[in-house]
Amino acid sequence: MRTIVLSTLAALMLLGCKNNAKQTEEDKSMDAEKETTSLEWETLFDGTSFDNWKVYNGGEVVEPWSIEEGAMVFNPPAERPQGVTYNLISKNTYTNFVLSMEWMIAEGGNSGIFWGIHESKDFFAPYQTGPEIQVLDNERHPDSKNGLNRHAGALYDMVEPSEDVTKPAGEWNTCTIKIDHVNNIGEVTLNGTVIVSFAVDGSEWDEMVANSKFATWEGFGAYPDGHIGVQDHGDRVAYRNIKIAKL
Incomplete structure (x- = not known):
């Protein structure tokens, strides 16, 4: 009888811990929703123009980016000059903010959303300085097999999503x-x-970087004030309803 009682108590305690963890995540989500409704938003992409965007280390936005049905869409070119990429960054820089958008990835596709990008000829791509939130087809892209910290929504190669809600x-x-x-x-x-x-x-940030592929990358995550970016990873991807609010 005593064994049964102890087993029951242990099961109830475990269930309680799981429920508390779930409640914590739900509370975070509710707090995040309340915060976003009270912010003053600045439109970064309204579905009609690339006025607030440019090509990283380049000029105005050109093909293979286009606007389709209110979304900015990257259609990978059949051929591209060696070493040429079409990563986009915001014209303005931001430090403390909430960024909101919608994204849609093609089957087997990969892309990403960056912040803290330092635009310089010293860095050939946004990912050298800007941390990335992963955009991915978790089911089909091979990078998803390299760890949960490569899945959609992850802080790439550093923090994995608590659950898959993609x-x-x-x-x-x-x-x-x-x-x-x-x-x-x-x-x-x-x-x-x-x-x-x-x-x-x-120290927490430094430890995450030290345990990632970015450990020896000079300049990575070193610029609190930086550009927002979306990635050309060679796959079709679309973004829309992009807005940002300064904190």
Whole structure:
């Protein structure tokens, strides 16, 4: 009898811990939703022009980016000059902000959303300085087999999503990214659920970088004030309803 009682108590305690963890995630998601409704938003892409965007280390936005049905769409070119990429960055820079957008990845596709990009000829690509929130077809892209910290919504190669709430390739996902250097908080909300939380400065951030592929990358994550970016990874991807609010 005593064994049965102890086993029952242990099971109840485990269930309680799981429920508390779930409640914590739900509370975070509710707090994130309340915060986004009270912010003053600046439109970065309204579905009609690339006025707020440019090519990284380049000029105005050109093909293979285009606007289709209110979305900015990257259609990978059949041929491209060696070494040429078409990563886009915001014309303005941001430090503390909430970024909101929708993304849709093609089957087997890969892309990413960056912040803290330092545009310089010393760096040939945004990912050399800007941390990335992954955009991926988890089901089909081979990078998803390299770890959960490569899945959609992850802080790439550093923090994995707490759960998979992505919609399938070919469907729109709503993503909100919060970067707050004042309170040392970074958060990713995907389809209404907070799935990633992390420090953006200090020893915790340094430790994450040290344990990642970026450990020896000079300049990575070193620019709190930087551009927002979306990635040309060679696959079709679409973004729409892009807006940002300064904190």
